Structure formats: C-alpha cells, structure tokens
Amino acid sequence: MRLEKAVVLLSGGLDSTICMAVACSQGYDVYPISFDYHQRHHIELESAKKVAGFYHVKKHLIIETNMEAIGGSALTDRNIDVPDGDVGRAENDVPPTYVPARNLIFLSYALGYAEVLGAGHVYIGVNAVDYSGYPDCRPEFIEKFQNLADYATRATAAEHRKIAMETPLQNLSKKEIILLGTKLRAPLQFTHSCYKGGEKACGVCDSCQLRLRGFREAGLEDPIVYEQRPSI
Numbered sequence: 189m190r191l192e193k194a195v196v197l198l199s200g201g202l203d204s205t206i207c208m209a210v211a212c213s214q215g216y217d218v219y220p221i222s223f224d225y226h227q228r229h230h231i232e233l234e235s236a237k238k239v240a241g242f243y244h245v246k247k248h249l250i251i252e253t254n255m256e257a258i259g260g261s262a263l264t265d266r267n268i269d270v271p272d273g274d275v276g277r278a279e280n281d282v283p284p285t286y287v288p289a290r291n292l293i294f295l296s297y298a299l300g301y302a303e304v305l306g307a308g309h310v311y312i313g314v315n316a317v318d319y320s321g322y323p324d325c326r327p328e329f330i331e332k333f334q335n336l337a338d339y340a341t342r343a344t345a346a347e348h349r350k351i352a353m354e355t356p357l358q359n360l361s362k363k364e365i366i367l368l369g370t371k372l373r374a375p376l377q378f379t380h381s382c383y384k385g386g387e388k389a390c391g392v393c394d395s396c397q398l399r400l401r402g403f404r405e406a407g408l409e410d411p412i413v414y415e416q417r418p419s420i
Contacts (some may be wrong), residue, residue: 190217191215191216191217192215192216192217192307192308192309193216193217193218193219193302193305193307193308193309194211194216194217194218194219194302194307194308194309194310194311194354195219195220195221195298195301195302195305195307195309195310195311196208196211196218196219196220196221196310196311196312197220197221197222197294197295197298197310197311197312197313198220198221198222198236198239198240198248199222199223199232199236199313200222200232200233200234200235200236200237200238200239200378200379200380201232201235201313201379201380201381201395202365202366202369202376202379202381202399203313203314203315203357203365204236204312204313205235205239205313205369205374205375205376205378205379206313206357206366206368206369206372206374206376207311207312207313207356207357208220208239208243208311208374209368209372209373209374210356210357210368210372211309211311211354211356212243212372213372216309217246218243218245218311219245219246219247219249219301219305219307220236220239220240220243220245220248220249221248221249221250221294221297221298221301222236222240222248222249222250222251223250223251223252223253223294223297224250224251224252224253225252225253225254225255225256225264225287225290226254226255226256226257226264227255227256227263227264227287227385228262228263228264228266228270228383228384228385229263229380229382229383229384229385230385231380231385231386231387232380233250234380235378235379235380236248236250238375238378239375239378239379242375242378249301253293253297255287255288255290255293258288260287260288261284261285261286261287262283262284262285262383263285263287263383268284269284270284270285270383270384270393271283271284271285271393271394272392272393272394273392273393273394273396273397273398281321282321282322282323283321283394285383285393285394285395286321286322286323289324290324291312291314291322291324291325291329292324292329292333294312295310295333295337295353298310298312299337299340299341299351300341302343302351303341303342303344303351306343307351308349308350308351308352309351309352309354310351310352310353310354311354311355311356312330312353312354312355313355313356313357314326314329314355314357314358315357315358315360315362315365316358316359317359317360317361317362327355327358330353330355330358333353334352334353337351337353338350361402361405362398362399362401362402362405363402363405365402366402366403366406366408367406367408370406370408376410376411376412377411377412380412381395381399382395382396383395383396386415388413388414388415389412389413389414389415390414390415390416391414391415391416391417392416396414400414400417
C-alpha cells in the first residue's frame with residue numbers, strides 16, 4: 189500500500205518540527221522542504237537536517253533563495269538588531285523580525301514541489317495564538333493562499349487535483365503545541381527557535397521567550413541549551 193504524500197515546511201524550529209510530527213502521525217509519506225534564505229539564524233538548518241533524519245525521510249529538499257538581497261528584516265539584514273523579546277506585544281504590532289513575504293514565497297515553492305511529487309497536502313506550522321504578530325501566520329492569509337493555489341498549477345487548475353494547505357497548529361497556544369509535540373514524541377531536543385543565530389539559544393529574543401513561556405506553562409523542561417534562561 190502506497191502512502192499519500194505530503195510536503196512539510198521544516199525550518200528546524202519548534203512549531204515546524206511538531207507540524208511534521210502531526211503529518212507523520214496522520215500516516216503521510218512526508219517530504220520536508222527547508223530554505224536557506226541567508227537568514228541570520230542559519231544554524232536552524234542544521235536542526236532541520238537532524239529532524240529530517242529522525243523521521244528517516246526519503247528526501248529532505250533544501251532550497252537556497254536570497255532574501256538577504258531584499259532585506260527589510262532583522263533576520264536578513266545585520267544592520268537591523270534582533271530585539272529582546274516582548275511577548276506582550278499588541279496583535280497588529282509587526283516586529284522587525286518579520287521577513288517580507290516569506291511564507292508567501294515558501295508556500296509557493298512548497299506548492300510547486302507538491303505538484304511535482306503528486307502530493308495532496310502541504311503542511312505549515314503557522315500559528316495565530318501565541319505568535320510574533322506576523323501577518324503571514326494568520327488564518328486569513330492561509331485561506332487566501334489556498335484560493336490562489338486552487339488556480340495556480342496544472343494539477344489544481346487543469347487536472348482538478350486538490351493540494352490542501354494544512355495548518356494543524358493554527359489555533360493552538362504555545363503550551364498546547366508543546367504538549368502535542370510531547371505526546372507525538374517529536375524530537376524537540378533537535379529544534380532551534382532562537383533568532384540571534386548563536387550556537388546556543390539566547391533566551392531573550394521574542395522567539396526564545398515565547399518558547400520558554402510555553403514550556404513553563406506546559407509544566408515541562410525545555411530540552412535545548414540556552415545562554416540564559418530568564419523567568420518569563
């Protein structure tokens with residue numbers, strides 16, 4: 189029996205790893221896709237490789253796309269500092285770590301890859317509850333991208349195949365995401381969420397603070413190493 193294929197966007201971070209665990213638990217033959225977009229935290233790709241290896245995937249595709257050339261983000265422009273975290277930021281306050289059109293670009297690659305593979309699903313670990321205020325993590329964005337995807341490829345427009353955008357973490361809190369990942373035995377010890385790019389997570393950027401708060405609320409110990417672990 190051949191398993192149905194699914195493309196999974198895998199950054200190497202906590203959410204994308206747990207999203208991949210969900211896809212695997214649902215019985216799909218997963219094909220992770222990661223991106224070297226000249227990000228400051230390039231080390232996350234090493235985490236993505238470890239996660240892909242943990243799941244013994246047939247192929248882990250890594251695509252290089254130079255978003256450093258566009259700039260406009262603390263994650264791609266080293267002249268813009270990664271700020272210390274503010275987990276209480278207002279919903280519509282988009283932080284400097286937002287990368288212009290990143291998920292739009294990544295999903296477009298994933299859609300094309302799914303078409304070539306004959307996959308019927310694209311998994312992405314976006315979240316609209318405990319997140320950093322990015323516009324391309326919201327349900328409205330995913331809904332509109334799905335509408336676009338239905339007309340964007342030969343598979344969907346001419347062959348009338350559905351390639352569904354799957355967002356299993358969309359409405360979960362960070363605590364709930366971590367508990368789900370623990371239940372599914374996702375390799376959280378391999379994940380890297382820090383924006384600052386060091387070998388150890390900094391513990392103070394927005395991503396680190398959201399992660400640490402989630403583990404604290406879940407009553408669990410984060411298995412990765414931090415330079416410092418501030419109380420959240």
